[in-house]
Amino acid sequence: MFLAGSAAATMGAAASLGRGRAATLDGKALIAVTLDLEMSRHYPRRGMMEWDYEKGNLDAATKNYAVEAGRLVKERGGLIHFFCVGRVLEQPDVGWLKGLVATGHKVGNHTYDHVNVKAKTPAEAQFRFARAPWLVQGKTVERIIRENIETTTIAMQERLGIAPDGFRTPGGFFNGLDDRPDLQTMLLGLGFPWVSSKYPAHLRGKEKERPTPDVFASIVSAQAQAQPYLYPTGLVEVPMNPISDVTAFRSTFWKLDYFLDAIRMAVERAIANRATFDFLAHPSCLVVEDPHFETIKLICELADKAGDRAAIVGLDAFAQRAHMRGKA
Numbered sequence: 238m239f240l241a242g243s244a245a246a247t248m249g250a251a252a253s254l255g256r257g258r259a260a261t262l263d264g265k266a267l268i269a270v271t272l273d274l275e276m277s278r279h280y281p282r283r284g285m286m287e288w289d290y291e292k293g294n295l296d297a298a299t300k301n302y303a304v305e306a307g308r309l310v311k312e313r314g315g316l317i318h319f320f321c322v323g324r325v326l327e328q329p330d331v332g333w334l335k336g337l338v339a340t341g342h343k344v345g346n347h348t349y350d351h352v353n354v355k356a357k358t359p360a361e362a363q364f365r366f367a368r369a370p371w372l373v374q375g376k377t378v379e380r381i382i383r384e385n386i387e388t389t390t391i392a393m394q395e396r397l398g399i400a401p402d403g404f405r406t407p408g409g410f411f412n413g414l415d416d417r418p419d420l421q422t423m424l425l426g427l428g429f430p431w432v433s434s435k436y437p438a439h440l441r442g443k444e445k446e447r448p449t450p451d452v453f454a455s456i457v458s459a460q461a462q463a464q465p466y467l468y469p470t471g472l473v474e475v476p477m478n479p480i481s482d483v484t485a486f487r488s489t490f491w492k493l494d495y496f497l498d499a500i501r502m503a504v505e506r507a508i509a510n511r512a513t514f515d516f517l518a519h520p521s522c523l524v525v526e527d528p529h530f531e532t533i534k535l536i537c538e539l540a541d542k543a544g545d546r547a548a549i550v551g552l553d554a555f556a557q558r559a560h561m562r563g564k565a
């Protein structure tokens with residue numbers, strides 16, 4: 238029974254990977270701008286840690302940044318793939334997010350409370366559950382994770398009127414879900430044909446210092462480890478491509494110039510190789526570190542300059558390509 242159900246879920250999830258645009262994207266580099274809708278610790282100021290307990294309680298500046306980013310990318314012929322923490326949808330006004338959906342941007346599921354899907358104990362799954370263990374009393378970690386994902390899907394249907402377009406794990410894992418076929422099967426069973434969970438290892442250099450050439454070289458070479466692939470279960474992995482905003486700015490105190498240099502090199506490498514590049518950032522971080530949208534504008538410019546060698550698309554298009562190549 239279990240095997241039959243799981244195979245049916247796999248086929249259903251695979252079938253829901255659209256095939257329409259495959260031909261038009263053939264031979265192009267695929268570029269995505271992905272923004273995770275959550276608050277980030279140490280923003281808008283260093284020492285601000287309370288967001289760990291309320292990741293989805295977005296402040297006005299973060300929402301405004303997301304909306305303006307959507308406008309800018311749309312104006313340049315692309316779209317943004319957002320990932321929404323379910324708690325966002327408890328806020329009284331979600332008109333800003335509905336507006337983004339209405340103009341063609343995509344929204345995936347990022348769990349309700351920003352849980353660590355590889356947690357071994359309930360307390361490890363989320364700071365909130367360590368502080369308020371009664372919220373998950375008597376539940377296994379597996380059940381907590383599953384419910385956190387399911388509830389987000391329900392909230393998206395109720396408040397946005399859409400099904401989630403893909404799933405991204407909170408936090409990235411160097412090995413994606415390679416070591417967790419149980420999680421792969423869970424996601425397929427919950428209707429997700431693809432997951433974005435892998436963030437490959439790379440050098441970061443010293444804090445507050447201009448990255449040395451070996452740091453940039455490490456980031457560029459990590460791009461090869463951040464290409465979509467098919468897990469044995471049939472789930473598709475769509476990695477995040479280094480370097481992320483929080484790794485650069487929060488963890489390593491980079492200046493915007495360093496970040497722009499690294500992103501330019503990584504995108505140019507993707508275009509030269511007709512590979513994929515999934516830009517991972519957070520409006521709650523960028524609104525402080527890149528208030529004039531320079532990074533997003535740079536990515537759009539590079540894609541535009543590449544003409545028919547590149548396209549800005551959602552991560553579903555990455556997954557579709559990997560699925561077709563994996564089956565071939």
Ligand SMILES: [Zn+2]
Nearest residue numbers: 273275407408
């Ligand atoms: Zn996140």
